Amino acid sequence: xxxxxxxxxxxxxxxxxxxxxxxxxxxxxxxxxxxxxxxxxxxxxxxxxxxxxxxxxxxxxxxxxxxxxxxxxxxxxxxxxxxxxxxxxxxxxxxxxxxxxxxxxxxxxxxxxxxxxxxxxxxxxxxxxxxxxxxxxxxxxxxxxxxxxxxxxxxxxxxxxxxxxxxxxxxxxxxxxxxxxxxxxx
Amino acid sequence: xxxxxxxxxxxxxxxxxxxxxxxxxxxxxxxxxxxxxxxxxxxxxxxxxxxxxxxxxxxxxxxxxxxxxxxxxxxxxxxxxxxxxxxxxxxxxxxxxxxxxxxxxxxxxxxxxxxxxxxxxxxxxxxxxxxxxxxxxxxxxxxxxxxxxxxxxxxxxxxxxxxxxxxxxxxxxxxxxxxxxxxxxxxxxxxxxxxxxxxxxxxxxxxxxxxxxxxxxxxxxxxxxxxxxxx
Numbered sequence: 001x002x003x004x005x006x007x008x009x010x011x012x013x014x015x016x017x018x019x020x021x022x023x024x025x026x027x028x029x030x031x032x033x034x035x036x037x038x039x040x041x042x043x044x045x046x047x048x049x050x051x052x053x054x055x056x057x058x059x060x061x062x063x064x065x066x067x068x069x070x071x072x073x074x075x076x077x078x079x080x081x082x083x084x085x086x087x088x089x090x091x092x093x094x095x096x097x098x099x100x101x102x103x104x105x106x107x108x109x110x111x112x113x114x115x116x117x118x119x120x121x122x123x124x125x126x127x128x129x130x131x132x133x134x135x136x137x138x139x140x141x142x143x144x145x146x147x148x149x150x151x152x153x154x155x156x157x158x159x160x161x162x163x164x165x166x167x168x169x170x171x172x173x174x175x176x177x178x179x180x181x182x183x184x185x186x
Numbered sequence: 187x188x189x190x191x192x193x194x195x196x197x198x199x200x201x202x203x204x205x206x207x208x209x210x211x212x213x214x215x216x217x218x219x220x221x222x223x224x225x226x227x228x229x230x231x232x233x234x235x236x237x238x239x240x241x242x243x244x245x246x247x248x249x250x251x252x253x254x255x256x257x258x259x260x261x262x263x264x265x266x267x268x269x270x271x272x273x274x275x276x277x278x279x280x281x282x283x284x285x286x287x288x289x290x291x292x293x294x295x296x297x298x299x300x301x302x303x304x305x306x307x308x309x310x311x312x313x314x315x316x317x318x319x320x321x322x323x324x325x326x327x328x329x330x331x332x333x334x335x336x337x338x339x340x341x342x343x344x345x346x347x348x349x350x351x352x353x354x355x356x357x358x359x360x361x362x363x364x365x366x367x368x369x370x371x372x373x374x375x376x377x378x379x380x381x382x383x384x385x386x387x388x389x390x391x392x393x394x395x396x397x398x399x400x401x402x403x404x405x406x407x408x409x410x411x412x413x414x415x416x417x
Binding site for chain 1: 189191194195199200201202203205208210211212213214215216217218220221222223224225226227228229230231232233234235237267269270271282284290292294295344346350351352353355356357358359373374376377378381382384385405406407408409410
């Protein structure tokens with residue numbers, strides 16, 4: 001059997017070859033759900049911003065359904081909503097997305113996960129894709145989320161976005177240092 | 187018994203996040219072990235980008251501008267497979283690379299080498315039902331970087347694949363066989379020794395087209411599904 005191809009860094013010169021593949025706005029008009037704006041801010045281990053990263057998000061729709069054939073549940077799909085976003089970080093380390101708040105999705109051994117967005121991180125100096133999640137501060141389901149409960153309590157806050165004064169959900173991502181984000185081996 | 191849908195890679199399949207010879211990793215690699223996540227629907231689904239429509243010339247990087255770019259024309263062809271040897275049908279493959287002089291079409295690249303107005307350096311292809319993809323491009327040049335004194339990257343093409351799930355996402359680099367710079371490249375050598383050769387394309391006379399272009403074969407292997415206990 002063939003062996004898996006090793007990972008390499010995206011490098012500094014990724015230029016969205018995929019030029020028409022940058023996707024900041026995931027939810028065209030008419031897609032149901034609570035409209036949200038999300039800003040992810042990427043920091044290195046010393047806290048400096050990372051202006052040359054690429055962030056991708058993957059999420060369920062507002063009904064908690066993934067647009068994928070392996071999600072076989074009888075829940076509605078929304079035309080025009082794939083659930084995928086991609087944005088490079090800007091000179092202030094930020095990637096901006098507009099989307100809808102995802103619904104809850106099940107956990108393999110029963111129960112439901114709290115609403116969350118799955119995140120992939122790429123950058124120069126990052127040799128393997130880093131995977132993390134965004135949860136929403138104040139969501140009543142967070143307390144029973146099986147993934148948050150896998151994480152030691154002191155580090156859970158690294159996964160929880162907070163709303164700023166204008167209602168934008170902001171999540172700093174730290175590649176290392178005292179506030180190192182929780183990354184997942186999935 | 188495992189409940190994982192996708193096999194977990196072994197430690198000797200991929201680079202360590204902290205690879206000291208590659209200097210940029212010092213400020214950009216986590217130090218705590220990742221939290222092992224049971225694979226839920228969030229991990230076993232992922233963007234298939236199946237509605238993304240590709241233009242007819244997106245996989246031909248030599249025909250995206252007014253004229254042909256300078257450089258040695260090559261064909262890069264292969265299959266997207268999983269660890270079970272099964273094709274990944276309809277996989278979207280994205281590539282980007284520098285031009286024949288070793289310069290990227292990117293404002294951050296200040297290498298003293300000419301840009302080629304006829305070469306942009308980005309392409310996409312959709313694999314067929316059997317996982318086969320094909321690009322026509324020019325061989326990228328080597329270029330210096332500031333990692334250490336007299337550091338030069340071996341010629342390479344960046345590859346980005348999604349595969350069937352969030353768990354299978356992969357960005358990698360394809361290298362050319364017999365490149366003397368491979369032995370001294372910290373990024374290539376960040377991969378454990380036994381796995382490095384997987385990143386080298388092979389020259390293939392059967393892919394080579396007479397009087398036109400050399401052919402290189404590069405198969406990409408994504409994580410495979412575990413056999414389900416019922417099977």
